[in-house]
Amino acid sequence: MAPDTDLQPVDDPAPPVRRRLAGQVAVLLGLGAAVVVSIALGASLGPVSVPLRDTVQVVLYHISSEWFAKPADPVFAQIAWEFRLPRALLGAVVGAGLAAVGVVLQAVVRNPLADPYLLGVSSGASFGAVLVLVVGSASVAGLGLSSAAFAGALIATLLVYLLAQRAGRVTPFRLILAGVSLAYLFQALYGLLLLRANPHDVQGVLIWLFGSLGSTEWSDVGIPAVGVIAGILYLLTQARPLNSLLGGEETAVSLGLDVARFRIRMLVVTSLVVGVMVAVSGAVAFVGLIIPHLCRMLVGSDHRRLLPVAALTGAAFLVLMDLAARTVLAPTELPLSIVTAVFGVPFFIWLLRQREVGREARFG
Numbered sequence: 613m614a615p616d617t618d619l620q621p622v623d624d625p626a627p628p629v630r631r632r633l634a635g636q637v638a639v640l641l642g643l644g645a646a647v648v649v650s651i652a653l654g655a656s657l658g659p660v661s662v663p664l665r666d667t668v669q670v671v672l673y674h675i676s677s678e679w680f681a682k683p684a685d686p687v688f689a690q691i692a693w694e695f696r697l698p699r700a701l702l703g704a705v706v707g708a709g710l711a712a713v714g715v716v717l718q719a720v721v722r723n724p725l726a727d728p729y730l731l732g733v734s735s736g737a738s739f740g741a742v743l744v745l746v747v748g749s750a751s752v753a754g755l756g757l758s759s760a761a762f763a764g765a766l767i768a769t770l771l772v773y774l775l776a777q778r779a780g781r782v783t784p785f786r787l788i789l790a791g792v793s794l795a796y797l798f799q800a801l802y803g804l805l806l807l808r809a810n811p812h813d814v815q816g817v818l819i820w821l822f823g824s825l826g827s828t829e830w831s832d833v834g835i836p837a838v839g840v841i842a843g844i845l846y847l848l849t850q851a852r853p854l855n856s857l858l859g860g861e862e863t864a865v866s867l868g869l870d871v872a873r874f875r876i877r878m879l880v881v882t883s884l885v886v887g888v889m890v891a892v893s894g895a896v897a898f899v900g901l902i903i904p905h906l907c908r909m910l911v912g913s914d915h916r917r918l919l920p921v922a923a924l925t926g927a928a929f930l931v932l933m934d935l936a937a938r939t940v941l942a943p944t945e946l947p948l949s950i951v952t953a954v955f956g957v958p959f960f961i962w963l964l965r966q967r968e969v970g971r972e973a974r975f976g
Contacts, residue, residue, distance in 0.1 A: 636917060643924035647704055650931040654700030655692045657935060659942045662688045662696075671697070699828040702836065703934045704927035706825075706893045709840035711907075711926025713882045714900030715919055716847055719854045720878045721784040728886045728900040731791030731879070735798035736768025737761040737890035738821055742802040745817045746809040758832075758891040765887025768794055773879065781872045787879070822947030823896035825934050836892050843885035844923055850878070851915035858913055897949040898956030899926055899933075905963060 656667045670689045672680040683689040710728050717726040728734070740760035755763060775790035776782045802821075806814055819826075853874055856864040861871050889896075907922040930948075933955070937946040 639911070640920060640924065643921060643928065646928045647924055647931070650928040650935075651697075651700045651704055654703065654931045654935045655696040658691075658696065658939060660691060662692045667692045667697075694830075698830045698833050699825045699934065700931050702828045702833050702892060703825055703931040705833070705837045705840050706889045706896065707899055707903075707926040707928070707930025708844060708923040709885050709889050709926075710896060710900040710930070711903040711922040712844045712847055712919055713885055715904040715907075715915065715922045716850075716854065716878055716882055717900075718904055719857050719915065720875055720882075721787055722857070722860075723784065723788065724905070725901070726788075727898075728882065728889075729795070729895060729897075731772050731787060731883065732768045732794035732798060733765045733772075733791075733883045733886045734890045734895040735795040735802075736771075737765040737887055738895060739798040739802045740764025740767075741820060741891075741894075742805050742817055745820070746805045746813060761891035762887045764798075765883065765890060768798065769880065769883035769887070772883075773876065782875050782879070784875075787875070819947050820894045822949040823894040823952075824945075824947055825893055826938070826945055828892075832892055836888050839888040840885055843881055843888075844919070846881060848916075848919050850874075851919060854915040855913075893948070895949065896930065896952060898952040899930055902956045902959050903929060906959070 652664060652667060655671075656662045656664050666683055666685060666688045669680065670683045670693050673682055673689075674693060713728040714726070717728065717730060718724060720726075721730070723730075738761070740755075740763050741757055743764075744755065744757050744760045771794055772787065772790045773782070775794070776786040778786060806817060809817065853864070853869050856867045856869050857871070857874075864871050864874075903926045904918070904922050907918055907925055911917045911921050930952075933948060933951045937948055937951045940946065940951075
C-alpha cells in the first residue's frame, strides 16, 4: 500500500534560519568580547605594566565606590584610569567609526580602494588643525585644535559636494576626482604652513598628522563617542539601500532608491563622522581600508551583517595598534599610521595575490 503523501514530513525552513541567526549573534558576541579584552589590555600594558586585576578593580570602583573597594595601589590606579583607559576607549571609538565609514564609502562610490579619507575630509581637517598648531587659534577665530579640525572637515565636505555635482546629480567618478583634488590642495596648503613653522613645533604637528591618541583625556572621549555611535547607528538603518547599490545604479533605481539623494546623504553623514574622528586622533591610515575587506571576506557583502562586524573589528584592531605604537619602541611612541601601515600593506599584497590566483584559475 502506497504511503499517504499528506502525512510525509516536510522540511521546516525555520531551523536553518535560527542556526544562521545564532551564528551571527555568536560572531557579534565574540567580537564584542574581543573589544573588551583589547581595551583591558590597552589599559594594563605599557612601559609600566598594571596588573589586570588592578585595572578591573579601578574601573569597578569608579562605577560604584559604594559596592567595590578602592584600588590598593594609587599609582597603578592613576595610570590605568587617567592615562590609559580614556585612550583605549577613544581608540575603540575611532577604529569602529573608520571601519564603518570605509564600508559605506566603498559601496557608495563603488570603489574597493575607497576609504574614509578618499574625499579630502581628513586633509581639510588637518589643514584646520595645522593652522592652530602653527599660527595659533587667533587665525581661526579663536577655535581650539579639535574645533578647527572639525571646521576644516566641514569646509572640505561642502567643497567636495559643490565640485562633484553636475545638473543636480553627484556621480561616484566626480566624487572621487573632487575629493582627490581637494586632498592635494589642502596638503599643499598645510605643507606650506609647516615650511614656515618653528622647527621645534614641526615634530608635534607631524605626529598629529600621522595619527596619535597620546594626549587623550576623559574630556576628549564623550563628544566623539556620541557622534560616532550615532553615525554608526544611522548607517545601520541604511543597510538595505546600501545592499541595493551592490547590483549597480540601475538595479538600485529599479528597487525605488533615489541614488543621487542617497549618495549626498551618505556623503554628509560619513564626512561628519570622519570630521569628528580626525579632530581628536588625526588621520589614522589603513583602518577604514583593510577592515572592510577583511570583514567582507569573513561574513560577505550584506551590510546588515557587514557594518556591525566591521565596526567591532575596527574597534579592537585600533586599540591593539595603539598599544603596539606605544610599546614596540618604548619609551618612544610611534604615530598610529606607521603601525597600521605595517599591517595594512602586507594584507593588501596578500589580497592582490589572492585575486590574481583566482583570476588565473577562472580564465586559465
